Amino acid sequence: MPDASPIGIFIAGLLTLGIFSFLYKDNPVYKVCEAIFIGVSAAYWAVEYFYSALYRKFWLGVFPPAGSGVEADLLLWGGAILGALMLCRMIPKINWLSRWPLAFIVGATAGLYMMLFFVSNAMKQIESTMQPLIQDSLLETLGSFTIAIGTITGLIYFFFSKEHKGIFGGAAKVGIWVLMVTFGASFGYTVMSRMSLLIGRMDFLFNSWATNFGQMF
Amino acid sequence: MAHNLALIGLVLTGLSLIYVLYRTIAGNPVDRRVVFIYVALAAGLPLFMDLLPPVTVTPDVQALVDVLEELPPHSKVLAAFDYDPPSAPELQPMAVAFFKFAFKKKLDVIIVGLWPQGPQQANDAIATALLDSSVMAAGPIYGEDYVNLGFQSGNEFVIQRMGSGFKAMFPRDERQTPYDSIPVLQNIVNFSNIDFVMNFSSGKPGTIEWVQIAVDRFGARLGAGNTAVQAPQVYPYLRAKQMVGLLGGMSGAAEFEKALSMPGNGSIMLLSQISTHAIVILFIIIGNTAYFRTRKRKND
């Protein structure tokens, strides 16, 4: 596409400003940009999934190019049939068939997650918490105590089967404090992240778009 | 000229906050759009300044860099790109620095993506890295030194399937070359043939899934660059040594660039990051000052 870039950058700038116009108030320009975003995103994902899953994975798997030396994987038809059943959701009379692929997705995900989360997010974390409390330096020792006490009291706070009273209530209170520190850290990082995204757009507008604008007009 | 004007603009912006403080204490807070203007100025003005702030490399970043530097030439590095354009300001500088380092050090890089946009972001990062003359001089060749296997749908199930064989999920690269015909992929069957996994992630599927499957199930060594929103969530994995290091957000990118001595966009944009943090902190202080003044007045 010859000379696509200057026009492309110009359009990208207009779309960026169109979305930013919402900051003043909701307006038709923003709504148009939003509608374009929704339509383009949906189609983009559909095209990517068609190309990667349906063409590269399924089609070339079932019908490998002649001379490639690859054997056809006919078992892939199982996935395609399940997938096709999912589209039955749009046909009222047989929409119950769409429960089959859904059941497959839910079952497979449950089976995988059950083990992954139990091993990586429960057992490994418990193991890492059960470490010697006394470390080489004072800061690390303090940190080890914080990790042990923070994790245990945080878990106690999430234990709702027993009323938060007495020593248990006190531990739950400490748990809330630890969680508040955690949320504060997350807030600080969220600010950092959101500002980075804005800086990226500002950089585009001031550098790429403004320079391109000057060259075009 | 632009540098000085931007600096003056920033100082005036800061001073004008005294008026915002006065109004807020008087019980007449400014409109949210005024706050928006301040944020825009804080993010935009430093982009006109040519000042590189001093960066302190944190232990988590240094740990990752140490592992990368210990890798001998032609080590097999799997680079997983799991992010999209909105996260590019944070992750793209990390990716560019990573490719510059990998190409100069002659690491063999295998790119995959669990997000459709990921492999595209990888290609953009490679194009930027190759603008550097010293990287260009290293002469990385597609297929021999690096390969982009593209995107594959299936989220964490892709990593799971890669455990028994990469070829099953990525039978061809993005240029349709069969897996077995790509020189850099010779002798690579699964994670046991990979020396290091580098993941750039902004959500799910991403670092958490790579830890759970590639590390904990298949024994891979993992380092990651995360968006700042995601980074706090992966610290428990870092503590448990399920990851070797972590780059968090744009500041993580700047630290990575400094540790590798490859300044790029992360370092350039850090000044804007600093000024936006300052403006948010000042707004929190103004809001709370007004709150405590009002509460004291009510108590009196």
Add this chain to the structure above:
Amino acid sequence: MKREIPLLITSIAGIVFAVSFFIPHWPFGDAENIFGDWMSVVSAFAIWLGMFNLAEVSLRKVIRKSEGWNYALIVIGSMLLMLVIGFSSVYHAINTDTPHMDPGTGLKWMYDYVFSPLSATMFAMLAFFVASASYRAFRARSLEATLLLVTAFFVMVGRVPLLDPILVWAGITDFAFFSAVADWIMTYPNAAGQRAIMIGIALGITSSSLRIILGIERSHIGGDA
């Protein structure tokens, strides 16, 4: 059949993935690989179902001329345009053995100049609202809120060189004090809190998954099942 078959499918799929963790050999290891391949293919249909659904909802809006029908028309138009451009790029890629997003292709153009700026700006807007909320709502009303606020302050100051260069310049410290504090917060109290949340969620997911595999939890196959 409407009820039993989905339950059976759920259980088989779940058992295969759970058991193959311990027995990664025939038959579980092989079944896991086959099911893993199927997940890749099925997920593509799920995305297409979502797109069809969006098109149907938008089309209904346009036909009925209900509120916002003109924007729904733009949704359909931009979707069709992207599909045409996307498939022409894919067709070109298949016939020439080139990447479908090569520079110069229509899909790459749309990705660079329409999709990327729109999605990036949509998320960038959050920066303004975070700042506005900080000014209007982020108050130290209680001990808990104060803890949150103070931590956020140290993290925001410590993760970027905001006050550290001033402290060093003034000779108050000879190292990046706030950076070290932020690092300590992230490594210890933050990790402890995140770990407590993580373990809680993990135990919840494990028990929910078990209920799904055993057929006790059935909401995913419909309310009437």
